[in-house]
Amino acid sequence: MGVAIDTYGHQGINPSFKAYVEGAVWPKKSTIKKFITATASNTFVLKPYVAPDKLDFLDGLFPQEKPVPTTQLQSEYAPLGLIISFVRNHLKVPYSSKLADRLDYLHEASIEEAPEQSPISVDSLQGFINFLKKEQNLGEPDVVLSYEGNIRAEWHKSRREHFAVEFLPDCQVRYVIFSSDPDYPSRTNRVSGLVSAETLMKKAEPFNVLSWATR
Secondary structure (H helix, E strand, O other), X not given: OEEXXXXXXXXXXXXXXXXXXXXXXXXXXXXXXXXXXXXOOOEEEEEEEOOHXXXXXXXXXXXXXXXXXXXXXXXXXXXXXXXXXXXXXXXXOOOHHHHHHHHHHHHHHHHHOOOOOOOOOHHHHHHHHHHHHHOOOEOOOEEEEOOOOOEEEEEEEEOOEEEEEEEOOOOEEEEEEEEEOOXXXXXXXXXXXXXXXXXXXXXXXXXOHHHOOEO
């Protein structure tokens, strides 16, 4: 069992190192390739090799000692570690560091539970982060993974105040809302649907989600 260390400084015991190497981190369409250096201490270091025609894109991401991702996240070239680094260092919400830790945990857990659990979808994660950048008044969500590797975010206050969103790789979301019936307060309205991420909050407006899910 080796210690896996990626190029962004994330480290953890990895009982399924093969799964880590074979695509748990990198987007399917990426031209970024992997190779491994093994030391005598059984520590594995992942290093990205970048095709020459992609160097111009990456120059802006690594200006000095540590990578600084662009604000325009591009899923085709952005590895998972880079997006998590963006969350930790640049996402302007008060829980950014805690969210980055949670994403690191989910990534490691998905590797351990493979193949039953798919790794985090980079496109789904990017959609989630873009949503948080736009809706910064929302409070801190609970974040879990679907079996397909999609990000699921949940805002929960009570059994009649619940908002759950699954971010799909195609910029759409599945959502579920529980809210009190304004005419019968003891009853719960339940609504679900599939919409674009951009129109999600408009769908949520009639159910007063922002009256209790904001920070």
